Amino acid sequence: CEKLDLQPISSTSLLEDEVYSTYDGYLGVLAKCYASFVLQGQGDGDVDISKNGGRSTFNRALYYLQECPTDEVLFHSSSGNGTWTMITMNWNPATEIVGNMYYRLWISVALCNEFIRKTEKDVMEEYGVYNEAKNDVGQWRAEARFLRAYCYYLLCDLYGSVGWVDDSSPNGTYPVQKTRTEIFNYVESELLDIEDQLMPADKKVFGRVNQVAAWFALSRLYLNGEIYTKKDYNEQAYIYSKKVIDNSNFSLAPNYIENFLKDNDGSPEIIWAQPHDADNSQSSGGTNFLIKYSSHKFMINQGLELGITNDSPWNINGRLKTNLVNKFDLDDQPFDPSDPWCDNKKDKRALFYGGPLTGDQSKSPVQPHLKETWREGKSFEKNITLGYTFTKWRNVTKDRMSGEEQRESYVSVAYPMFRKADAYLMAAEAILRGGGGSRTEALNYVNEVRNRAYNSGNYFSSKNIANGAISDNELNLDFILDERARELWTECVRRTDLIRFNKFTKGYNWDWKGQETSNNTDHEGKDVDDKYNLYPIPQDDILYNPNLTQNPDYM
């Protein structure tokens, strides 16, 4: 039967033996575990998640879930996958966009499980690479376990009680369902277990995680722990976020925007960076998505330098809600064409684009922008003149080099998964929630972030217009929630934050929230059912994995 034992012959196909017979082969599989958080697939049209192309990339999928149903962003185009459903918060188990993140996370889990299985000592000995790799394999395994744990954290945060499977079962095993608390406990135990096996805190390699990333992940896990387990974890949240803050290997970048530019691989602030590269790591998600979906070729042709070729933009499909824009000082809100880098704003984080377009508009339907995403008496419109878009993310270096020759079709801006500024705000919040530490300490943490935003205090520069520091009497939990919006908008934490503050479904409403339709002329938000605090498990997985039960009220 030799004649029937045919093996893949394509140059892009490899057999297990070929992959695992070299050190670099192992590294390539680990790189895939990471790349699953950045790229859609292996290139040449290949997509890890077969049905959803760019929308299935990790950060873009997460963005739809963490940003759309909040006070931050808005999508105009309904492209058949459920973005409107996100805006109006009436998704269901069949909503395509709800499933993208779920499947992306599970693929990452499966990839990590496989890597962990293949890095068992006896397996590596069989492939003959153990000796060469034995000094590194411990760290590799810890990295894969970190990535897997972070996926389970997100599954826990987004979907609640989900399936569970680890490397002890062979590929093909269906996950069995665990409670949300069990998933939480598993993530916690994994992160604590690998904490000391990861790359030490004083080292860093761009694109990979070290010990500090584990501390950061634990901070985020603990800060939200009560939501997942009904148990208070603020003390641990404080301890671990303080560990991040006290680590001197990472520090806030002198200017806020430097974290979101082409050369942000040099930013000292980013603890876990997801690399994008115009030539070597092309993704339709992540920063490529953020820059293109929020821009239009008119913006580039009229002088706003985003570092992308003018056929790249996706026609301003993504906008900001006025609820976010209004969290900034009124003076900081409008866009000033003569100040495209927002140097003349008090808060340098108000990186909005709006206001009048210049140039010849005689043949163009484009009219001056409005801050509002709707026009009085009109329905939700697919019109680029409505709503502000943003320029926080740019494929330009911090020396603001620009010009046509520097424009790229894809972008080279890394996406900051974990950023130290977030650790300051987490620590401050944990303190205010009674996790330990002092109020003064909390105020200092918040002001560290604000001074950097205003180029004041320790971060003073010639661009300073006003002092960003707040006084003790301004500091409270609600302020922190707003400050998190100002600091971290479009960074995929908003939904989790609102839930932690019990403001996601009820008690705080933003444009379009709870409307039955995106076409309604009434854009005023209203309360929604509490079931929306969790996303449903995609209907397909309920169907194809008989071990699973749907989240309450989605059945």
Added chain:
Amino acid sequence: DIAFSQQKVTINEDQMVTIDKVFEIIKKQTDYRFIYPKKLFENKPKLQLKKGIIKVEDLLRLSLISNDLSFELSENNNIIIKTAKKSKNTNASVIVQEIQITGNIKDINGVPLIGANIIEKGTTNGVVSDFDGNFSIKVSNANVTLIASYIGFITKEIIVSDEKNITIILDEDASKLDEVVIIGYGQVRKKDATGAVVSIKPEENNRGSATKTTDLLLGKVAGLQITMPSGSPSSDGTIRIRQGASLNASNSPLIVVDGIAGESFNQLNSDDIENITVLKDASSTAIYGSRGANGVIIVTTKRGKASFDGKSVSPSFNYRGDFSINKNIKTLDVYNADEFRTEFLKRYPDLGSVLGDSDTDWQKEIYRLGFTQKHTFSATGALPYVPYRVSLGYQSDKGTIKNSKKDLATVAINLSPSFLNDHLKANITFKETYRNVPESSSPVESAAFMDPTAPVYATYPNNMGLGYYMFGADEMGTLPTDTSNPVASINLARGESKNYRTATNFKLSYNIHGFEDLTLTANLGITANDYSSSRNVLDNSPSTWGGYGGTGIGIYSSNDSYSKISIQEYYANYKHTFADIHALDVTFGHTYEKYYSRYENSPVLMNDNDEVYEIGSSGASERALMSYFGRANYNLNDRYLFTFTMRADASSRFAPETRWGYFPSGAFAWKLNEEKFLENIDNLSSLKLRLSYGQTGQQDINNNYAYQASYRSSTDDSRYRFGDVFYTTYRPNAFDRNIQWEVTSTYNYGLDWGISNNRIYGSLDIYKRFTDNLLMEDVRVSAGSNFSDTLDQNIGEMESNGVEFSLGAILLRTDDLEWSVNANFAYNNSKIKKLTVYDGAPEDTYIKTGSIGSSRYSQIHKVGNTPYTYFLAKQVYDDETGKPLDGVFYNPNYDASVSGSEEFVYDDANDSNKFDTGKSSLVPYYGGLSTSARYKDWDFGLNCHFAFGQYVFWETASRGSNESLYDSYGLNPKNSLDNTPEWSQEHRFSDYWLHKGDYFKLDNITVGYTMSELIKDAGSLRLSCGVQNVLMLTKYPGIDPEVYSGIDGSSYPRPRMFMFTANLKF
């Protein structure tokens, strides 16, 4: 001797044989032995045998009568040949013959029938016609009735009154019941077939258009649905037998050309086809095992002339020229410029500046009169021992859309030499095809949607846009927002795709000396397909100002692919009849097939500096199939027929432990007309009952390595950065070690009948089919259990049943006039029973299908439903006006007895807003009608086909309603189908767009005239003209409801073709 009088033999092909050879044929198929002096038949004329069945007694009489010989049957089945007693006087039974009648016997085409039997009615007095069809018979009186008979022709009685010289024209037996039909690895008499088998000879069907090979079958076979190709010259039709047995794996029937399986139809020149046989039920297809599940179509190509005794036969030549002028007959009804302006300004009063002041009918701009010509020339003859046929074909098809074109050249060579006294036969076929299609865009829809106020041409500085209008550009040519000018995309397309295909097939069969019951056959075939295409976007063309950096620099690229199929088959056939009544025909064999393919897409490079715009890619893949098969046909007393088949297939697509599939089948047929109790029914010529059951397999999925653990490396643009180094990543591919055969079991009940000497004949088939372990590609798998969210798996079950009915009649038949009609009709209904790996899934389980763009699906496969059921939002209509309400739909979950709103407003992403319409795109009722008539040298033909019960989603209209007058991003005004409501928002999933797809089509009408005896009694010329796509009756509002997928996205419309054909034979 009753047994002797019933005994028959089969003549497999038309042949010219010696009388010795006739005896050999009889010996081989019966238990009779011959006793006669050697050299008795030396220098005796040869006999022309027609393909078919003949009684041994008749065959003997035919062979001997002209030689003044007679025969008698002795003990031990010996037939003794004797010289007939010469003396008339001593033979009391011979009537005194006084009158000599001479004559000529021929077929309707004027071809002489050699060796036809002419007998004086009521006597044993008879003669046989000679080489020229001439005969001479002495009869007792002037008013005598002669009976003329010939195998494969209808026996005719001729009343001779005082004529000394008569011409007899015999008609071929239209019912073809005596014909031999090709089945897998062998052949069988049609009337002995146990399965649902239909055979078609293209030569005998009036052909409307010969431009597409699938046209030959359109509407001709019950249960065979051909969705006609679109109007594009390069498009081919879709063929389905009984709708196909799979849900997601291939539903295409297996096409076997000259014994080589897996061939393609459209690469054949229709003029090279001798015969097409369609196998429908499992008992006929099971011999093809894994690939027979969707039915089998066996094509035999034409061969050379038989060569006798090593003599050459001078060739006859055939030229056929087809010419047609093709005209587009329907365009979409959209706003003209004034209407568009009015509607646009009503909606966007502030945006008038974006409109132009032209009045362009974009649809008119893209069409032209098409012209097709096709020339086929063939020579058929024999060199010593080597019959040959050579055919050359050329086709040039200029479509009705400007610049659409196809050039096709074909060469077919067939050699069929025989050696060792015909014991060793070879058949060698070469088929070469070259096809060239220029790059074509698909402007049908973009032309319909283009802003009619925009001009076609515009001039910008520096030759920007190459003279074509670019929407949104200012006078300087800058900032076009839409560069999809359909006329520019047609005229500026550069590039072509070339396809060179070569198929070689070598077949050798050896009839063992001394053991003639056994024949061994080897069949080797190699088919290679070389495909290459190139593409170039010209600098400055409109699209370069929209894409590729918006710099005006074009791009170029090329793609190459190659595939090779090699097949080896070895089989043995044993035929023997025991004790007169037990006829056994056993075949067993082995095949191995290997498929190889590779592709290479070059990088897309910029015209100016060869810089890579998009990286290239390449890949390759192989698969193999190994099989053992066996079949036994057992014929008891020529009444009870049994067929048993077993095939074992192993596919490289499955793991060693699941690799082998075993596919058995059994069939029984009962020739009721041979029974005593039906003997007295007048007019009943044949009646046969057929019962069969069988299993077939399916493994035809795209992934050749679905069971194997493998990795995919990343391309250079998808690497991951560690520190400063970009690493190539390796991803394990999802796999399912347990993937295995999809198995289809079919029960078939059939009845064949013929009355009035088979002038009226028909068949009825009823079947029930179950498919288990449905192979489904890319079906969702439990998340986290594998390396992708989808996997190729065996997930379900499907059940179908159907009825097929066909009826034919020769309504009139005289020497000058013949008129026949044929009709067929089929019903099929399929239901999905299961869609999950495990049992007990929820009842309403469904899988989305029917993609209408990124992540948009309009259909579902749902348990309990027909596959491809539409899944849409239910439109609410205004009670008074009856018009659909903008954005208002019924809540599919609405239940009047519970709370909840009846109506809801729609979001196209929400499945829960859609409902199961219960309407599918699959065609449940399908049929064909044809009629042909001949009056003297004139012939006439007409073909129709029809379908009803299916639904069509008019996707073009769903995107071209008024809501899209201004497109998604407010940048490109788009025209609208003006019969759609004035909607302000997207309604793409509204069931308002779902229409009944019933149609009746008059496919073609042809009239022909034949001039025979052009050059000295030889040669003929037939001239014909006709119209293709004559008439369509339908209520469907779009261009054409005949869309295989059921989603009408405006493909290239089928043109009306005015045809002229000249066919010269000499």
